Amino acid sequence: MDPPQRLRDDDADAVFRALADGTRRDILRRTLTGPQSISALAGRYEMSFAAVQKHVTVLDRCGLVEKQRFGKEQLVSARVERIAQASGLLAEFERLWRYRVGRIDLLLDGEPSERASEEHPSTHPSTDP
């Protein structure tokens, strides 16, 4: 439906780095099922409030969550489209790999192992200096 738009390279750095921490992934899980105040989140973990706050900031700055003031509380909720973008980047990788398999099948002739050619990947590696 909505074309999820591709992640720019710097954004990909930030998003994957944000995902590379267990606490942050956990925060993301919680805020995916409903908005959570920062202090409610902080109560869940052993570490200090400030530490959790920092994790939320990291998630916020790369767009994986958004904060919304509600009186004195700040509600954190996950932005699923950002997750979808990261997911999409990995899907491109997988497509690239399937393309390779397709070429191998072609090279070995015979019959393709499983209709693996599908289509040329529209996204070139192309990061060629």
Added chain:
Amino acid sequence: MDPPQRLRDDDADAVFRALADGTRRDILRRTLTGPQSISALAGRYEMSFAAVQKHVTVLDRCGLVEKQRFGKEQLVSARVERIAQASGLLAEFERLWRYRVGRIDLLLDGEPSERASEEHPSTHPSTDP
């Protein structure tokens, strides 16, 4: 087809951290379309050979690529199933979100916006200390 097995939490840390670098993602793209020797890879980037070697080591230690000796060369190739595992983790996140939407629809009664309930996510957040 092949049940891709879920990423353990430490592995997820390592895999996402490895993905959080543009050079490493680029190496991954290149090795997805075919094995590359380390020095061939190193020739592609501005940085020193040792730096590229380190990036390959990072990718290797988290399982995103594998190295295979071939005479004096070491061929690096991507392991797509590892990418699929990371992809799968993100897919779980998205499922979690759809489940939330389902509950909201339920709460607001009316008719579900788009058959959004699908199924209860079998993977609990459950990381409750």
Added chain:
DNA sequence: CGTTCGTGCAACCATTTGGTTGTACGTTAG
């Protein structure tokens, strides 16, 4: 044989990360 190539690894360095404590400020409850 010696030389070159591809690799592995250690030492070093600047910057970032993930945590701490402490302080300050606006909002809500008594």
Added chain:
DNA sequence: CTAACGTACAACCAAATGGTTGCACGAACG
């Protein structure tokens, strides 16, 4: 008004990251 709560932010610290240079070693080529 005062007290308590939720948040923001700065200063500080240990450890990890991402890069460098330099050296050692085995394989292949002349």
